[in-house]
Every structure is written in structure tokens, then in C-alpha cells.
Amino acid sequence: MAKDKDRHTWREGYTTGSCAAGAAKVACLLLHGDSLPEQVEVPLPNSARLMMPIQGGESNDSVATACILKNGGDDADITHGLEIRAIVRQLSPHGIIHIRGGKGVGTVTKKGLAIDVGESAINPVPRKMINQAVREVFPEEELEIIIEVPAGEAAALRTLNPRLGIVGGISILGTSGIVRPMSEEAFKTSILPELDQAVAYGHKTIVLTPGHYGYRVATERLKVPTEAVIEMSNFVGFLLEEAAYRGIEQVILLGHIGKLIKVSGGIFHTHNRVADARSEILLAHAALAGVNFDTLAHLAEFPTTEGATLELLNLGEQNLLHHLAHLASERAQAFTIGRLSVGTIMTLLSGQPIGWDTKAREIVKEQGWVWSTEP
Template structure:
């Protein structure tokens, strides 16, 4: 049974890539410690196969994680954990997370690096500096704490590898964020809670932080890939200034204002952004699907005949209805909807930011816009797409 078919209260939790890396590091250290004791003869220990480890979590609780493989000698060892995201549909689920540890000296620091399959940060604005391995601060602390439970004082080098990480990263936001040649080692709690809307919303925030780090004070907010490609490929907006907000319009607007953004262009399919014109700031159709109602209400207010309203209501998609309006020379009505979306969005954030709106079709064709959008695009030197 898939996660979506289950009662959400029965969804199985999993563990993050950070927890996986910490568990692999601890297992490798235990293997290294065991072999050192056996070979160096400091004390007798039973040669045991390491199949599970218990690691500390950031909230001071603990987590037991199965170990897939474990090998080593008196100077180095490695162990791997298969990342289990529970019922959360994550591209890292099932990946092998491997830790290689080297004993360097009797006293010193824990040195943590990323190896094959762990990305390298190439753009500023993330939690990790440019040039460093994409192992976030919390997972680094988790790895260090796990290692210190085995080697309290010793200098140990830990290299985290993900053999299939480079391929998996292509299905994540990493290339766009400038994290190249691998996945990120992530996690703030160590636990994956399935299908968490809060976690999904939070995952968008690094893009906002990166935009700010690059000095952008004007952003394009778009629901998804179509808008992103339109902005970058046709309008020549810098990729770091384009944020894919998914359905969380209100949340991302508030977070953008909090970060000091001064101007925003809402750019997206008319079927999504018309909801903002109706005062809807979570646009998933299970939360609010009033697209046709909003359009028909404004058509009626514009004085359209009942026969036209009935014809529009009978069209199964909003894109089709808007195309019909354009055939009826009702471009001004679509422009008015864009202006209304901007006004509602500005009111939502108490007019702390200037907002313009462009409504598009699925192919990126601009069909509705307001004066603020035109001025913003002109001021930023972006390109107005021209369609044949």
C-alpha cells in the first residue's frame, strides 16, 4: 500500500541522510575500535558483527539504525547504511550512505569531509560555504557526536560517500542551488516525518536565502517548472532570483518580506494565480479550487451576457476559458485579474513590498499583466517574451 493510500496517522517515519551518515560513521568507528583492540591487544573484546547502531539526535533523544555492511583494519574502517525515509517519497530513499573513517592520532579533532556522491557547494547563500562539501551543520554535529561516543579524544577523519549520489542529485534542487556532483547530507531533527507540508515549505527557504545572498531585492515567484523556464529562458532572469513557491503563495510572500525583498513579480499559469485574485494564498486544489467561480464572477461584473457565461462555465479548463475570452476581445478583463492578484498579494503582506503579476498559458504566453509588472520587468532589464 502506498503512503498516499494509508491513514496519515499510520505513516511510517524514517531517518534523514544526516542520521544515516552519523550511523554509518559510528558503525565504522566501532569496527575500527574492535579491530584495534583485537590486533593491538590492549584488551580482549569479542569479535562481533555490527548490524545496528544507536545514535544521538539533536533533540537529545536517540535512534537505532540498521547497518548494511562493515569492514576494516586497525587504521581504517568503513560502514554503510541504507537510507530509509519511511513513507516519505524522497529521491534519497534506498541510497547507500557510506562512512570511511581513519584513525590519525591519540588526540585531536573530528575531521569530516564529503567524498564521492556528496555534492560540493559552488554558490553562496547556503548553510555551507562555497567550496565545502554539502554536509549541513546539524548532520556534521550529529556525525561528530556519534564518533565521539566511540572515540572520545582521538583524531579521526570521516569521509561520507554516497555511491549513487551523483545520479540521485539530478532529481533534486541541488544543481539549481549550485550544489554539484552529488546530494546534500541534510536533516535538522534526524527524523523524516512523511508527507509533511511544513517540511516541504521549509525546503523552499534555502532558495530565498540564496537569492538574498546574491543581492537580489527583486524576485520572481512562480508556482513551478513552467514559470521557472519562462523566467530564465525567455525573460533572462537570473536563476537565483526565481523561486518556485509551489502552492504556498502566502507563506513565501511572508518569508520574502521577512528577508527584506522589496519587489516581487508573481509569474504563473492563470489557473493558479487567478486564485490569488480571489484572495486564496494556498492554491492546492484540495484547499481551494475556485478558479472558474472567480473568473465567472468577474465576467458577470463586466456585464457579459448569460449565454456567454454559460459557455465559459462549460469549458473544462480555465486555460480554455481564458482563450475563449481572448477570442471575444476581453483582454482587459484578464489584465484586471492580474492587477487584482497584485492588490490582494500586497494587502496580504500589509503593503511591505511592491508586487506585479503576469498570468500565462501553459506554453508561457503572457495573457494578463498589470502596470506594476510591466514597470518591474522594465526596471530590471528583463525581456518581455514575444510570441509568433
């Protein structure tokens, strides 16, 4: 990718989840008796719609298959160009939609992920997208949907899936359906206008969050005005500095503990290939808090911070999570040499807050937002 590319020409792409939903809808259209279209439109989680080109498809009386090529736009990763295929079979005139992975889609073998052990690694948002797309063709029929990625098993070896205990293929992912350029240069030129907009709206207090999950928690759960919530991706330090430069006074760091725990350890670029010390930071502070060795060894076996965090909650160690949030705030304030007042709220993948500091709670109440830690 050329670094001097005009920022206005950065191309968006679409997630594997969108591809799976689109392929499933096309297969349903073929099963319904329609001809193969050149493009398909699917609903996105934010109520928008996405149009994607079709790679191919075919059907007989009882089963139909369609495929879409994954397109990452200007944020292409190892899934870019992979064929995402859906096989659809109608089971009865009325019933639910059964979604499972086939060839090249991984199976979850360890706890702590968004999908239960033994299930296909098709995340909740893509499952919902597939359901919604398919119901536009078959409103009430019982269907079997199999998602395949023919080259997925080989591609997965170049991802974190083996370490996370996802075997046999890639994961079907995506929280918004759209892949937006998140290379550092593209990010810096695309995100700063959002920060400028927050300032233009008069906000001296903002929420910085790694991505779409945190954005939804902030706007839907805490009732933060949308223009005061900035998706910072992995660039925590960059956004903190730019916020301070623009006269922002208070920041809440809000996001999944797996990202924000890195800030607790003084890491301000959180991409896993830059710094992936989540387990080390968690275990170090658990040890300092007096957690016994056997429990530490047990926590070290979890492939994700989510799983280890749930175990800590089961053990009644939530104060440790509050302490980690406090550390993240202290590190962030020090990073900006005290120019910002920072609070931190750490969540699970469900959006449930599980670790926060006093400053975060004070800021939420002071701004008239909604403070709730209930499930």
C-alpha cells in the same frame, strides 16, 4: 503509495544526515575493536535518539568502513535505498574531527548555500550529528571521516543540485534527522491535530512555518510557545484556510525567504515542482524598486534566493525585503478573504530575520514574545 492508507500507519524514515552519522559511529565502533552490530543509535538535534539498521561494515588496524541504506519511510524520494557509507581513520590521540565528502557526495561551486564554495555538500546539522555520534565512541581523538554515496552522482542528476551549483553527487541533508511523511494526504491527516492542539491551548495567534528551521527560530529566538507553532511544509494555503476555519485570528508566516517569497507572488503551494518563481518574483520587485539593470543581471546569476538576498543586504536594499514580507501578508490575508490578520517574517538559513512587516512586529510584541533582529 495508496491514498486510503490508514494515517496511523504512515512510516517515518531517516535523513541522509542521520545515515551518515550512524555509519560513522558504526565505523568508529569497528575501529575501536567492537564487532559489527545489527543496529546503531545516534543522537538527534532535538535531544532524542534514533535507532537504524546496519547494512554492513569492516575494519583493519587503521581504517574502518560502515554503511546504512537510506530509508525515507512513506515519504520516499530519489535518495531512498541509497547506500550511505562512512570511512573512518584515526589520525592522532587528541584533536578535532575532519569531515569531508567522497565519491557520490557533491561539492559546492556557487555562493548562497549553507556550505562555502569548495566544501563538500554536507550541511551544518548533519556535520554536527556526525560529530556527536562519533564522540560517543572516540571522545577526544583526531579522526578523518569520509562520507560516500556510491550511487550519488547518478542520483544527483534527478535533484536540484546541478542548478544550485553542487556537482559530483547528492547533498547530505536533514535538520531534524527524521523524515516525516509530507505527501499531501499524509500531511493533511497528520498536521491538523497540531492545529487543533493550538486551539485547545487557547491560542488565537499562531506561527505557521515551512519546517524545522522556522520552528527553531520561533521557539528559541522569538520565544513562541511550542504548541502555537505549526510546521506547514509546502501547504501554505491549506493551513491558512484551516486556521481561519478553527477561529484563529492572527497568523505570522515565518520562514526562509526562499519559501515565503513565493507567497509574495501569490503562490500558496510552495513545492518547487509546483511553483518555483523565487528569482522571478525577487527580480520583478527589485526592478520596480529601481534597482539598476546591471545589478538585476548580477542578482539573476545567483543559484539561490539566499545568495541574492545577501547581495541585496550588502547593497543596502533591506527595504525591498521588508516590502516582499508585506506583500506576502497582503496576499495571505486576501487568500482567506480577510478572515485572518497576517504578518510575515522572512529569514536567512541562519535564522536571522532580514525582512518583516509592521504587522508581524506588532503581533510579536502584543503576544509578549521576543522581538529581535540582531544577528
